[in-house]
Amino acid sequence: MTIPTGRHAVAADTAKADGVYEWLSARLSLYLRRAPETxxxxxxxxxxxxxxxxxxxxxxxxxxxxxxxxxxxxxxDFPTVTSLVRHLTAVLPDAPADAVPVRDPR
Incomplete structure (x- = not known):
């Protein structure tokens, strides 16, 4: 098993958070009946x-x-998208950086 270090670890975490954010935003938009960007x-x-x-x-x-x-x-426990994405990113196993879409979770 290769453990990413330095800049590559940050990029992997960011890519994972981006993918979680994209998925979560799409799901929440369905439940809240709002466009994700709102x-x-x-x-x-x-x-x-x-x-x-x-x-x-x-x-x-x-x-x-x-x-x-x-x-x-x-x-x-994690009432905002930001707090939920941080939590999920921390508990999800690592995936290849190219397996998730890119978007800024802030």
């Missing part, structure tokens, strides 16, 4: 109308898409 990643999702039913559905989507075991409180 969702400020620093605003709590509850302010956009994210309710418990949608939050549980998103948890199920995360489990299915990424193979994670997700607690139902995930969106309350």
């Amino acid at each position: 969702i400020d990643p620093t605003v709590p999702l509850a302010e956009y109308g994210m309710d418990s039913v949608a939050a549980l559905s998103l948890c199920g989507d995360l489990e299915e898409e990424f193979g994670l075991d997700v607690e139902p409180t995930l969106l309350w």
